[in-house]
Amino acid sequence: MYINNLDYNEMEKLVVDSGFPRFRADQLFRWIHGKMVSDFKEMKNLPKTFIEYMNDNHRFDKPGIHKRLDSSQDNTKKYLIELEDGNIIESVYLNYDFGESVCISSQVGCNMGCLFCASTKDGRIRNLRASEMLEQIYIIQKDIMTKINSVVIMGSGEPFDNLDNVKRFIEIVTDEKGMNISKRKITLSTCGIIPGIYEALDEGMQFNLAVSLHSAVQKKRDEIIPASKNYPLKDLIKACDYYTEKTGRRVTYEYIIIKGFNDGKEDLKELVKLLKNSNCHVNLIPLNPIEEFHGEAPTHRETVLINKYLNSNGINATIRRELGRDINAACGQLRRNYINNRE
Ligand code: SF4
Structure with missing residues (x-):
């Protein structure tokens, strides 16, 4: 223990x-x-x-910094963190206008198989303990000597596939005797594990919900997010609307734009149709290509046009400010490169 x-x-x-x-x-x-x-x-x-x-x-769970990469374009810092058993995970420090944020991993690897994601290429190796999630923040806060005030669980792993540990983590990190991070500043990002969303809400967990949507067309979504086959879009939206009903907060849908795949007129029409009655926000993310996935990123102009189309059709959308592109800040890229080079 x-x-x-x-x-x-x-x-x-x-x-x-x-x-x-x-x-x-x-x-x-x-x-x-x-x-x-x-x-x-x-x-x-x-x-x-x-x-x-x-x-x-008694003893401490004591991960340590294996390596740190600093972006030369912005203040982003990416960490490879070594766990007690020698496994490596990655965490990112992001300096946003609204505060100091850390993106943490919740598992070593991931079982969800999203095609565009480097974290899943070797499957899930194991779940992280709450202490390993906490230590990612503590290590970074001590390293940069700046108070972290928001956390996104958006690194390697599917948080709803490790819900007990994530729940424990949230409880400790928001404790006023500890880091005292506001419950409004904790975001869980999921590829859409519907039972997990209901379970977390019914247990009274408080968090911001971000859902990796990436297509409003079931067949296409299944293609890039294999876990989606078990969780149909209409049920997912229902679960997300339940989240809004229960918490009064809107859901963020992440939409990675993959040129020629999910950026056509029909794709966008379907997206508007799917979300038009939901209290939500769409985060548009131009694809950050990885070696193992041969998708193409849209141009900036194309991204701007998609954003315009969605907003003029009643969908609240913005383009995500890209941080740390020069240091492989996309999910799992740095760890994957590290493991590939080690082998
Ligand atoms: S995007 Fe998230 S859920 Fe999908 S494989 Fe990567 S870490 Fe897992």
């Missing part, structure tokens, strides 16, 4: 069961998740007996 994987109540129980006063749990939690300290001996205001006991009986 890793001490930094415990939520507040579990930590309190552990401390009390070990014969120490309850308030020590409060201090311990603040050291670990507020000050991001991962060594008992550095926790200065705790008594020696307590530190020694903890040190002898």
Whole structure:
């Protein structure tokens, strides 16, 4: 059991069961998740007996930076992070106008098989623990020495395929005694795992929902997102509308534009038809090509025209500002390149 994987109540129980006063749990939690300290001996205001006991009986989940790449175009920094078992994941620091954000991974690899994504090429290797998700943020915050105030779970992995750990992660990262990140600043990105969306909502989880749509035509969507075959578009939209009903928040649909595949007149008409009654926002993303997928990116002009078409047809759409293109900031590219070069 890793001490930094415990939520507040579990930590309190552990401390009390070990014969120490309850308030020590409060201090311990603040050291670990507020000050991001991962060594008992550095926790200065705790008594020696307590530190020694903890040190002898518990340990930290301690990933570390394997490599960092800095974009020369903007402030984006991409991290390869090494886990205890030697697996490598990637996380990205993004400096947006609205704040400091980290995009984290939720699994090593991914089972969803999206054709345009480098993270899935070797399938899912394993789920990440909550502590491994938290540490991605702590490592980056300590490295750049700037307070992170928003998190997107949009790196490698499908968060709804690892829901228990993601739920635990959200609970800890939003705890006011820890990082205290606002529940409005946590975004989960899914390829559309419908049962996961309902489960999370019915359990009262709070998050912003981003859905990788990429086509409003079922057959085409199935082609690029194989998991979509189990989750028809009409049911997915229903689940997303349920999200809006339950939370009062709008859904973001991610739409990667692949030239000649999902950018035709009919494709856009279908997109308008599918979303016209939903409270949503469409994020247009020109394809960031990877070696294993031979799709072509649209030109900037083509992207602008698509954006215009959607907005003039009542769909709230914007073009995503591209950050870190020079450092393989698209999902899984850096890790994939690293693994390919290692083999
Ligand atoms: S896009 Fe997301 S869900 Fe699809 S394979 Fe990549 S990591 Fe998995």
